[in-house]
Amino acid sequence: xxxxxxxxxAFAGTVTAAGVYTLHDGVxxxxxxxNHGTHIHIWAPxxxxxxxxxxxxxxxxxxxxRELPKIPRxxxxxxxxxxxxxxxxxxxxxxxxxxxxxxxxxxVVRTVGSKVVVDVxxxxxxxxxxxxxxxxxxxxxxxNDINVEADDSKADSGPAA
Amino acid sequence: MNxxxxxxxxxxxxxxxxxxxxxxxxxxxxxxxxxxxxxxxxLHVRVENPESKDEIVxxxxxxxxxxxxxxxxxxxxxxxxxxxxxxxxxxxxxxxALMSAVREAKDxxxxxxxxxxEDVRVAKQGNYFLVHVxxxxxxxxxxxxxxxKVEVKxxxxxxxxxxSGKKDEVDLVAGLHALALQGDTELVSVKDREQxxxxxxxxxNVSD
Numbered sequence: 015x016x017x018x019x020x021x022x023x024a025f026a027g028t029v030t031a032a033g034v035y036t037l038h039d040g041v042x043x044x045x046x047x048x049n050h051g052t053h054i055h056i057w058a059p060x061x062x063x064x065x066x067x068x069x070x071x072x073x074x075x076x077x078x079x080r081e082l083p084k085i086p087r088x089x090x091x092x093x094x095x096x097x098x099x100x101x102x103x104x105x106x107x108x109x110x111x112x113x114x115x116x117x118x119x120x121x122v123v124r125t126v127g128s129k130v131v132v133d134v135x136x137x138x139x140x141x142x143x144x145x146x147x148x149x150x151x152x153x154x155x156x157x158n159d160i161n162v163e164a165d166d167s168k169a170d171s172g173p174a175a
Numbered sequence: 176m177n178x179x180x181x182x183x184x185x186x187x188x189x190x191x192x193x194x195x196x197x198x199x200x201x202x203x204x205x206x207x208x209x210x211x212x213x214x215x216x217x218l219h220v221r222v223e224n225p226e227s228k229d230e231i232v233x234x235x236x237x238x239x240x241x242x243x244x245x246x247x248x249x250x251x252x253x254x255x256x257x258x259x260x261x262x263x264x265x266x267x268x269x270x271x272a273l274m275s276a277v278r279e280a281k282d283x284x285x286x287x288x289x290x291x292x293e294d295v296r297v298a299k300q301g302n303y304f305l306v307h308v309x310x311x312x313x314x315x316x317x318x319x320x321x322x323x324k325v326e327v328k329x330x331x332x333x334x335x336x337x338x339s340g341k342k343d344e345v346d347l348v349a350g351l352h353a354l355a356l357q358g359d360t361e362l363v364s365v366k367d368r369e370q371x372x373x374x375x376x377x378x379x380n381v382s383d
Contacts, residue, residue: 094247102240109380113233 035061040129040146047140060145064152093158100150104128215239216355217380221373230370235380238355245348256348257340274338277304278331304329310367323367330357 039060224230286297312320336353340346363374
């Protein structure tokens, strides 16, 4: 009986610790509802995305160099912007930055606590995106790492014949 | 004893749930003190349709944020918070020399154009650089009827800062920095029949 209790305690502790770690960055949400019957509701712990991103460079070691992904130039230019934006927005919790409203469309971009929230409502669609800033920071850093690694690998392999 | 042991997993679960709640909650919801942000300077843009109150655009940007973001943009003529103006059709005009002349000039009107279509006034007044354009409504019987009215009021220190860099560049970051040191002021006002546009600076993080 005591053994079972110890196992249960260990299991509960592990689950709790895993839960705390998984949710410490908050939850990312994407909700899309349209008039054609599409209802997409995704809730994901924000920590999962950076975890997946960290695996990406590892996967690159097993990828032939010529097939290594390269982030498009436009996206590369956005990385430093996103990095600063995600960091600085932490200083402006609960702030509405953009609101566009006309007779049938309403768009709001705001921060709620340490999350960015984008709401778009038009007659056909309703979109609600919640993204923790910490997640954006992690993703941007990982993207940068991947890009640097791709650059290094391409440089190592020399100019294409 | 057994009873106590039996309760341990349940207690651990409850304790875990309690531990989890404040951590995830604080990560998601508890705002850091917004008082620190309230002291910042905010640039506001508001576009409204006076006829239809439904149409509105509101943009609220902290100048500090803009100052940090601008240097990270590297696209076309935009580099490190500067905009190259060599692509503009300057027609030989040396903007820095022009602005230097304006800065050193006394208050007064530099350009005044009045005709049937529009009135244009460019002036320096009380350390502000002013541009007023009134487009007249030629279809109206009232000869003073206005189609649109544009008023731009920029502090001279901001103008100086904008042109403080290289000859062929506008230093936006320096301009924003100078703007942040100014008091509450309305920078741009555009009014016509379809919409009104206001760009102003204050210390509130929400537009009026």
